[in-house]
Amino acid sequence: xxxxxxxxxxxxxxxxxxxxxxxxxxxxxxxxxxxxxxxxxxxxxxxxxxxxxxxxxxxxxxxxxxxxxxxxxxxxxxxxxxxxxxxxxxxxxxxxxxxxxxxxxxxxxxxxxxxxxxxxxxxxxxxxxxxxxxxxxxxxx
Numbered sequence: 001x002x003x004x005x006x007x008x009x010x011x012x013x014x015x016x017x018x019x020x021x022x023x024x025x026x027x028x029x030x031x032x033x034x035x036x037x038x039x040x041x042x043x044x045x046x047x048x049x050x051x052x053x054x055x056x057x058x059x060x061x062x063x064x065x066x067x068x069x070x071x072x073x074x075x076x077x078x079x080x081x082x083x084x085x086x087x088x089x090x091x092x093x094x095x096x097x098x099x100x101x102x103x104x105x106x107x108x109x110x111x112x113x114x115x116x117x118x119x120x121x122x123x124x125x126x127x128x129x130x131x132x133x134x135x136x137x138x139x140x141x
Contacts, residue, residue: 006097010044025064037076037104041065047098049087069102078104
């Protein structure tokens with residue numbers, strides 16, 4: 001996608017603080033971080049969502065997320081970290097290019113990712129779970 005900001009970063013058309021790069025993956029520091037060390041890890045090829053990326057590419061991407069997160073936590077002295085990945089505008093995806101946020105966390109920091117929980121009927125939950133399990137079994141075959 002020619003006008004995708006992340007594709008332009010991959011091509012070097014937009015400067016970034018690159019922290020990790022492989023043949024298919026790029027990681028760089030977020031220019032509007034939620035915490036010191038906040039980074040983004042993206043596939044170099046354009047995929048809009050997690051559903052679109054081939055398994056082989058996803059495996060390389062997730063392994064990069066793991067290693068980048070590990071090193072950020074060590075370097076900033078964090079107690080933990082969040083990995084956030086959103087798909088489509090309704091889920092909060094702002095840039096339509098698959099990406100993972102790595103946000104280092106420390107006990108008592110000001111970040112709050114609390115969401116409202118919904119009430120759900122236990123029978124409805126069980127029926128949905130059974131239906132989903134069947135769909136996933138069929139997909140696996």
